[in-house]
Amino acid sequence: MGLNRRNFFKLLGVSGMTLAVGKTANAASTENATVEFYGILYDSTRCKGCRGCEYDCADAHGFPEPLPAKDIPAIRTTNETCNTVVNRYKTSKGEVFIKRQCMHCNEPACVAACLTQAMHKTKMGPVTWDGDKCMGCRYCMVSCPFDSPKFEFHSPNPKIQKCDMCFERLKTGESPACAFNCPNEALLYGKRRDLLKEARRRIYEKPDVYLDQVYGEHAAGGTGWLYLSPVPFNELGLNNSLQQSSYPALTTGFLYSVPSIFVLVPAFLMGIYQATKNNTPNGKEEDE
Amino acid sequence: MNSSYQIGQEQDGKAIWKFLISELKPKGKFLTPFNIISIPIMLLGLVLIVIRFWKGIGAITNLTQEVPWGLWIGFDVVTGVAFAGGAYVLTFMVYILNMHKYHSIVRVTVLNGFLAYVFYAGALLLDLGRPWHVINPIIGNSFGTSSVLFLVAWHFLLYMIAELIEFSPAIAEWLGARKARKILSGMTIAAVIFGITLSTLHQSGLGALYLMAKDKIHPLWYSEFIPVMFFVSSIFAGLSMVIFEGSISHRVFFRQISEKNQQAQHGIVLGLARICAGAMFAYFFLQLLVFIHGQNWHLLNTPMGLWFLLEMLGFVMLPMILFYVSYRTGNIRLVKIAAILAMLGVILNRLNVTVIGFRWEMAIRYVPSWMELVVTLAVIFTEIWISDG
Numbered sequence: 054m055g056l057n058r059r060n061f062f063k064l065l066g067v068s069g070m071t072l073a074v075g076k077t078a079n080a081a082s083t084e085n086a087t088v089e090f091y092g093i094l095y096d097s098t099r100c101k102g103c104r105g106c107e108y109d110c111a112d113a114h115g116f117p118e119p120l121p122a123k124d125i126p127a128i129r130t131t132n133e134t135c136n137t138v139v140n141r142y143k144t145s146k147g148e149v150f151i152k153r154q155c156m157h158c159n160e161p162a163c164v165a166a167c168l169t170q171a172m173h174k175t176k177m178g179p180v181t182w183d184g185d186k187c188m189g190c191r192y193c194m195v196s197c198p199f200d201s202p203k204f205e206f207h208s209p210n211p212k213i214q215k216c217d218m219c220f221e222r223l224k225t226g227e228s229p230a231c232a233f234n235c236p237n238e239a240l241l242y243g244k245r246r247d248l249l250k251e252a253r254r255r256i257y258e259k260p261d262v263y264l265d266q267v268y269g270e271h272a273a274g275g276t277g278w279l280y281l282s283p284v285p286f287n288e289l290g291l292n293n294s295l296q297q298s299s300y301p302a303l304t305t306g307f308l309y310s311v312p313s314i315f316v317l318v319p320a321f322l323m324g325i326y327q328a329t330k331n332n333t334p335n336g337k338e339e340d341e
Numbered sequence: 342m343n344s345s346y347q348i349g350q351e352q353d354g355k356a357i358w359k360f361l362i363s364e365l366k367p368k369g370k371f372l373t374p375f376n377i378i379s380i381p382i383m384l385l386g387l388v389l390i391v392i393r394f395w396k397g398i399g400a401i402t403n404l405t406q407e408v409p410w411g412l413w414i415g416f417d418v419v420t421g422v423a424f425a426g427g428a429y430v431l432t433f434m435v436y437i438l439n440m441h442k443y444h445s446i447v448r449v450t451v452l453n454g455f456l457a458y459v460f461y462a463g464a465l466l467l468d469l470g471r472p473w474h475v476i477n478p479i480i481g482n483s484f485g486t487s488s489v490l491f492l493v494a495w496h497f498l499l500y501m502i503a504e505l506i507e508f509s510p511a512i513a514e515w516l517g518a519r520k521a522r523k524i525l526s527g528m529t530i531a532a533v534i535f536g537i538t539l540s541t542l543h544q545s546g547l548g549a550l551y552l553m554a555k556d557k558i559h560p561l562w563y564s565e566f567i568p569v570m571f572f573v574s575s576i577f578a579g580l581s582m583v584i585f586e587g588s589i590s591h592r593v594f595f596r597q598i599s600e601k602n603q604q605a606q607h608g609i610v611l612g613l614a615r616i617c618a619g620a621m622f623a624y625f626f627l628q629l630l631v632f633i634h635g636q637n638w639h640l641l642n643t644p645m646g647l648w649f650l651l652e653m654l655g656f657v658m659l660p661m662i663l664f665y666v667s668y669r670t671g672n673i674r675l676v677k678i679a680a681i682l683a684m685l686g687v688i689l690n691r692l693n694v695t696v697i698g699f700r701w702e703m704a705i706r707y708v709p710s711w712m713e714l715v716v717t718l719a720v721i722f723t724e725i726w727i728s729d730g
Binding site for chain 1: 394399400402407433436437439470475477483484485492534542545549552554555556565
């Protein structure tokens with residue numbers, strides 16, 4: 054379903070461009086409707102907060118090693134040298150850990166925002182960034198409802214950093230470093246459809262342990278990362294009031310109007326011009 | 342200053358632009374108060390720009406991961422483009438509606454609009470982290486066609502070309518190329534229609550950029566009608582700028598309008614005041630409708646709500662009334678006051694959407710650094726230098 058809407062978007066943009074500047078971009082959407090996204094299910098009841106995933110992530114992406122627990126605050130955000138953090142929250146049901154990183158939305162706002170296709174939703178599901186295309190405008194950061202893309206503000210050759218779900222590893226058939234190494238099986242990598250089933254199974258089997266909600270199933274139109282928790286998600290710093298539909302849909306109306314404006318406005322202006330051009334009071338046509 | 346003059350006199354092929362600049366240079370003193378203030382700021386701005394490309398954007402700005410766009414986008418680009426809207430409104434009035442009264446100011450406005458766009462595009466380059474890839478959305482296979490920014494980028498480029506064509510008969514005239522002038526004049530109407538259409542879309546497109554930042558902008562300023570608001574407000578923003586420029590840069594104005602036509606100039610200013618009043622009424626009414634539909638009454642009695650009321654009443658309704666009264670009474674001074682208030686209102690509105698109301702709930706707010714301000718001022722001063730001398 055998500056894919057269909059994306060295709061629609063592409064078609065829309067292409068037709069808009071064709072009308073707008075007379076250039077045809079290739080509508081090479083060969084994705085077929087049966088493509089399934091992969092994702093990761095995070096079960097906060099299983100996470101012991103060892104932060105091993107932070108170390109594995111830093112290792113897999115060549116980032117500096119994370120600081121030991123005694124040197125860090127309980128609540129952190131990801132940044133340009135750290136793609137994932139595990140935060141500790143004191144909640145109504147005791148201490149709960151939560152891992153944060155890019156959510157890999159089904160219909161990512163950052164991808165819709167990107168004017169160079171540097172941000173790309175791969176067919177497997179991860180949202181990746183291409184430094185050869187990016188011009189560093191940071192519109193992805195403005196648009197992302199989760200604030201996932203991070204920018205190297207202190208580099209003359211800045212990159213956008215965010216979790217890429219270890220796309221290089223996925224291509225060779227491996228699973229993401231964090232999910233592969235998690236000692237508590239709090240992270241489960243697989244097809245998003247299967248992960249949702251698994252999440253529902255866990256909630257069904259232990260209704261007293263889990264909150265009856267899978268965060269990411271609907272938030273922002275559905276995300277690749279899915280979360281299970283014993284407490285309401287806003288107690289864990291996750292925004293539970295995000296819209297359920299996709300963020301790119303917010304600009305559909307505007308983009309949709311572009312082709313019609315490009316046809317109607319010039320026609321309208323030509324009409325007025327023709328109607329008024331003989332109104333010249335003293336017959337002077339030239340400038341000055 | 343002097344060097345460009347010499348190049349202009351050399352008349353080599355690519356010197357058209359320099360020639361144009363030298364034609365517009367004032368033949369006055371060098372040490373004016375404006376120069377004494379602007380030259381040090383421009384030099385300091387240049388140093389800061391070097392630091393920015395050497396150490397990264399974070400070295401001179403206060404931008405954060407949560408607030409990635411600050412003053413340079415919110416003021417230089419978003420507000421600046423609104424003020425450049427006078428060009429499309431005037432070309433519409435003169436070339437499409439055949440309102441000959443305004444013919445004398447249309448050229449200088451288009452030139453100012455063109456220069457403004459050149460400088461905003463330049464300011465945009467400063468804000469790009471990887472500016473060497475700026476041509477990617479124009480060439481190659483990297484068309485991000487689902488992006489509003491893609492649309493805006495293309496429109497900036499095409500609009501600059503359209504404005505150049507609109508202005509080119511004047512260049513051909515100065516160069517004495519009569520045949521070229523005739524051809525270019527013939528293209529004017531097409532360029533005008535194209536330019537107005539592009540303006541409709543990119544003025545609103547700048548607002549549409551913020552549509553996906555739904556959870557980040559204060560609800561009093563966020564609505565799905567931001568694009569419409571930006572478009573309507575660009576009409577009186579641009580015309581207020583034309584009135585304002587006309588009142589401060591007499592040199593430019595007087596070259597276009599001879600002194601004996603003082604009366605005609607007053608007629609123009611009052612006519613513009615009437616149009617501003619009308620456009621502001623439409624804008625105010627739209628804002629009112631959106632506010633009522635948004636059901637945000639409870640937000641009015643908060644600091645941000647009072648700030649919103651100040652913008653709407655003090656800098657939209659008040660200048661609207663002043664424009665109307667000044668038109669009815671023929672008071673030129675009142676028109677200028679109204680124009681300044683309306684411009685402040687547009688600055689306020691654009692900054693409220695892009696900077697002040699953006700991430701308004703965060704504990705540590707983004708406040709532009711003094712270096713961002715200096716670079717912004719340097720960009721504005723350079724533009725004034727080129728356009729007014």
